[in-house]
Amino acid sequence: MNFSLYIAKRYIRSKSKNNAINFITIIAIVGIVLGAASLFIVLSGFAGLRDFTLEFSSIIDPDLKAETTIGKSFILSDTQDQQLRAIDGVADFSRIIEERVIASSDGNNHPAYIKGVDEKYNKITAIDSVIPYGSWLNPNTPQIVVGWAISNRLSVFVNDYSKTITISVPKPGKGQVSSQSQALNQVNTINVGIYDINEELNNKYIFASIETARQLLNYQPNQITSLEFKLTDTADENTVKAKIKSILGDTTVIKNKDQLNDAIYKMLNTENLAVYLIFTLVLIIALFNVIGSIVMMILDKKKTLSTLYNIGASVTDIRNIFFYQGVLMTFIGGFLGLVIGYIIVQLQASFSLIMITPSLPYPVALHFKNVVIVMLTISVLGIIASKIAASRITRDLVKTK
Template identity: 25%
Template sequence: MFNFLPVRIGLRYARAKRNNHFISFISFSSIAGLALGVAVLIVVLSVMNGFDRELRQRILGMVPHATLWGSPNLLNWQADAQLVEALPGVLGVAPHTQAQVMFQSKKGVQGALLNGIDPELEAKVSIIDEHMVKGSLQALNDQSFGIILGEQLAKILRVKLGDKVTAILPEANVSIAGITPRLKRFTLVGIFKVGAELDSSLAYIHVNDAAKLKRLPKGQVEALRISFDNLFKAPTAIWEIARAVPGQNRVSDWTKTHGNLFQAIQMEKTMIALLLLLIIAVAAFNIVSTLVMVVTDKQTDIAILRTMGLTSGQVMCVFIVQGVFIGAFGSILGLILGVLGALNVSAVISWFEKVMNIQFLNADVYFISYLPSELNWQDVKLIMISAFIMTVLATIYPAWRASKVQPAEALRYE
């Protein structure tokens, strides 16, 4: 039972009201600093996770997880698609033909990436059907040469549904009339909006129209777009698919086209987390100050405990328990505030924007108009472990100082 005495004494010191108001203020500052640091770190990392989620869902929802390219074309893409779709981990497969073109209307000119797709199969590999703001994906067919543009691209060209858009390919036709560029007029049948640069750089037509535009043999496409149940497996899974499909095919995946963007987000998240950990470190330093002053104030009590039989190690345990109690209280308070903040930050910011009549995120600049948040309990776990480790380390020096108090010296003038 005596072994629990240092813990009981430490908890009593932590809960006791002090006559020294300065020590109480420093102790309160330590708790408040820890709570603030933990709460801010949880909220900020949740917002970073929210942006990462939106990027992953929107950009990688439009960009294929992986693409299997023919050499130069896929001769029998339907059979290849059935073969690929039967492989484990594959969610969907859709034909694809693309070209870099210059779009021209009566009021504007803009370059973009033209994608030939099958409207019936595209939903398996893309979220474009969920983000149509005008028209529909089903309006694309291989009879009328319809086209779907991103919202920003449509604004640049200053066109609306039913207007004509001319696609100019960087290839020339040689005829008796001379050298003329290859071009084709399309009718705008739909407009989509997903955000970011995709709205100004992507356009869609029917895959058969794309074949006619690029003069591919009938029934051939350039590639197959493939989606996986786990997009992080795409870089390795696409090579297995390439070996399974007959022919000398080429492959690409999202890490080659947009991997740098997600690496940058992860690096920013890591750097922000390290910077915000400094707040917790400052609060832990305040615990050092608090315990040093408590040790000085309690030298008589320490001397009496030593004369009653407490060892140096048990005296250290008393003040380690006190410091850990302060740190744990601040960390738990910060955990509660941080989780509540992370779960409600989107609603709070939205309410603040309405009250103040301002907008923090412009959808024309950023790909979303609201502040996203996604609470990751793994991040919360790491934050709490980091706060606990810093708290324990902060108690070692003051507790060691307390264990070195000599009873005779401390009681000499009492």
């Protein structure tokens, strides 16, 4: 066994005659334990918030989405349609027409986005699972499905045929207009369902058949604004993206779920990084106790160190004793902190100890990468702190005068 490591283990297990040093050592280890546990709990909490935030928006997010980079729409030819369906890894895809509109009913107006979808859309996404009232729309009908916020704003429910919702969009062109019919394209629709995803999306989309959206916007039969794809379980995303782009051309961009929620990911990652840095600073402060504990131990063991030096131990060997001692203290404290943090997170996940609302527990998620982050952070900071403390040992300190 390594001589320095062997002595370091002995020092870890043995008590000093000086109670103050024992107390400082205990404080140092407790600080590391609490720091590691706190960092793991916070990272698990943010992981839970991230999963919770994306859980609902991902319901209507496809695996891949193809959009044009030139203008608002593009033409999908029959040949391209057949080529896309032949791609290995594409389970199915849906044609989409999306545009900003004004929805009106009984004098109430609401700006929203119409999302015209074909009959395959509810196979691409799980939209059916978030419709608590009513049902999904039928193709080739003037039916729509709106979010809770839009339903409240327009004062409409489901299958109320006495209340039509008029969807309007400005007509393209120039010159003066003398009537509303000259300025706007309009369609009258009936709401048959209400979806409930999250506050933002409930206030944004009006789902309609692609025929209704095409009529509203005067689009050609093969003119669309995007394609949404569902991939097979064994599909290689990058390979499929490359094949789709080769068929649709360089004027299209293909986005996956992460890229579709780019703003949310950036916000969550920025907040996560900020909290990580704050708790890392707390760990750095806690590791100052490790440095103080080792320095106190060096002074307490000065006579023993002189003996070791006289019997042949080098200054480097003696430095390594306290370097290993600091590293062991850090690893032991970090491991105990992770165990405590894991238990707390698991209790929250299993028994909902902390509630945001009476019906909503604070979300947490156990990810292995958070274990790696905590141990890596503790290890790096612990090695640096131990190196700083061990460097206080010099030849003058250990040699017999």
